[in-house]
Amino acid sequence: MQFIDQALIAVKAGSGGDGISAFRREKYVPAGGPSGGDGGQGGNVILEADDNLQTLLDFKFQKLISAENGFRGGPNKCTGASGKDTILKVPCGTEIRDLSTKIILGDLTSKGEQLVVAFGGKGGFGNARYLSNSNRAPEKFTEGTEGEEWSLQLELKLLAEVGIIGLPNAGKSTLISVLSSARPKIADYPFTTLIPNLGVVRRPSGDGTVFADIPGLISGASKGIGLGHDFLRHIQRTKLLIHLVDAGSPDPLKDIRIIEKELTSYGHGLISRPRLLVLNKKELLNENELNQLLLDLEQLIEKKIFIISAAMKIGLDKLLLSVWNELGY
Numbered sequence: 001m002q003f004i005d006q007a008l009i010a011v012k013a014g015s016g017g018d019g020i021s022a023f024r025r026e027k028y029v030p031a032g033g034p035s036g037g038d039g040g041q042g043g044n045v046i047l048e049a050d051d052n053l054q055t056l057l058d059f060k061f062q063k064l065i066s067a068e069n070g071f072r073g074g075p076n077k078c079t080g081a082s083g084k085d086t087i088l089k090v091p092c093g094t095e096i097r098d099l100s101t102k103i104i105l106g107d108l109t110s111k112g113e114q115l116v117v118a119f120g121g122k123g124g125f126g127n128a129r130y131l132s133n134s135n136r137a138p139e140k141f142t143e144g145t146e147g148e149e150w151s152l153q154l155e156l157k158l159l160a161e162v163g164i165i166g167l168p169n170a171g172k173s174t175l176i177s178v179l180s181s182a183r184p185k186i187a188d189y190p191f192t193t194l195i196p197n198l199g200v201v202r203r204p205s206g207d208g209t210v211f212a213d214i215p216g217l218i219s220g221a222s223k224g225i226g227l228g229h230d231f232l233r234h235i236q237r238t239k240l241l242i243h244l245v246d247a248g249s250p251d252p253l254k255d256i257r258i259i260e261k262e263l264t265s266y267g268h269g270l271i272s273r274p275r276l277l278v279l280n281k282k283e284l285l286n287e288n289e290l291n292q293l294l295l296d297l298e299q300l301i302e303k304k305i306f307i308i309s310a311a312m313k314i315g316l317d318k319l320l321l322s323v324w325n326e327l328g329y
C-alpha cells in the first residue's frame with residue numbers, strides 16, 4: 001500500500017570565510033611581504049539515505065537546515081578552516097525536487113547514498129595572493145562568497161508495514177485515529193471506510209511506521225465481494241496484520257473465522273502473514289462476559305489475544321509493544 005509523504009525544507013550552505021590583509025612582521029625583515037591567508041570554504045548541506053528512517057515526519061518540524069560558515073583567513077598565509085558540512089538523514093527512496101521549478105535534483109534510493117543540495121561558498125583570497133612585481137605590498141583581499149540557498153520539496157512513497165483488517169464496524173478507523181494523526185471518518189454503520197487510510201505511528205525511538213486502515217472485509221471478499229478484494233491485494237505488501245474484532249458482536253468467534261477464511265481463500269500466503277488478534281470495544285462487556293469470551297476463544301484459537309478499547313484508549317501500549325517486536329524494532 002502506497003502513499004506519498006511530503007515535506008518542504010529550506011537549505012542554506014555556509015558562506016566562505018573572508019580572505020584577510022596582513023603583512024609579515026619579523027625581526028630583521030624590515031619590510032615584510034603580504035601574508036594574509038585565504039578564507040575557508042563554507043560547509044555543504046548534504047542529504048544522505050538512511051534505512052532506519054521510514055517517513056519524513058522529522059521534517060515537519062525542522063524547516064531550515066544550514067551548514068557552518070567558513071572561517072576567516074589568518075596571518076602567515078594561513079587558510080581559514082572550512083565550515084563543517086551538515087549531513088541530513090532522509091529515508092531511502094526520498095526524491096528531492098527544487099521547489100520553484102519542480103525539477104528533480106536526485107533520488108536517494110540506497111543506504112548511504114548522498115546528494116549535495118547546497119554548496120558552500122568559496123573562501124575569499126588573502127592579500128598574499130596579490131603579490132606581483134608591480135605591487136610588492138598589496139592590501140587587496142576578497143570576501144568569501146555566499147553559500148547556496150534553496151527551497152526543496154522532499155517526497156517519499158511510503159509502504160504500509162502494518163495493515164489493520166477486520167469486518168466492517170470493528171473499529172479499524174477508530175484505532176488508526178488514536179494511534180496516529182490520521183483522521184478518517186468513523187461511524188456506526190458498515191463500510192464507512194471506502195479507501196485505505198494511512199497513518200504514521202511513532203515508535204519509542206521516535207521514527208515512524210506506516211499503518212493502513214483497510215476498508216471492512218466481508219465474507220466473499222476474496223472472490224471480489226464488497227470492497228475488500230483490491231485491498232487484500234494491497235495487504236499482501238504489509239509485513240504484519242492487526243486483525244480487529246468487535247468484542248460486543250453476537251458471535252466474535254464467527255467473525256474471526258470469516259476473516260481467516262478470506263485470508264486463506266485469497267491465497268498468496270496471506271494467512272501465514274504475522275497477525276495479531278485483537279478484541280476491540282472491551283467496555284461493551286462486563287468483566288464476567290469478557291473472561292468467558294476469552295476462555296471460549298482460547299480453547300479454539302492458539303494465538304495470543306489482545307484486548308483493547310480503541311475508543312477509550314485502553315490496551316494500546318501493550319499492543320504496540322508487540323507490533324514493534326514482531327517487526328523487529
Ligand SMILES: Nc1nc2c(ncn2[C@@H]2O[C@H](COP(=O)(O)OP(=O)(O)OP(=O)(O)O)[C@@H](O)[C@H]2O)c(=O)[nH]1
Pocket residue numbers: 166167168169170171172173174175185186187188189190191192193194215216217280281282283284308309310311312
Ligand atoms: N464502545 C466502543 N465503540 C467503538 C470502539 N472503537 C470503535 N467504536 C465504534 O464503532 C463504530 C465503528 O467504528 P469505525 O472505526 O468506523 O469502524 P471501522 O472498522 O473502521 O468500520 P468500516 O470502515 O465500516 O469497516 C463507531 O461507532 C465507533 O465509534 C471502542 O473501543 N468501543
Ligand SMILES: [Mg+2]
Pocket residue numbers: 172173174184185186192193213215216
Ligand atoms: Mg473505517
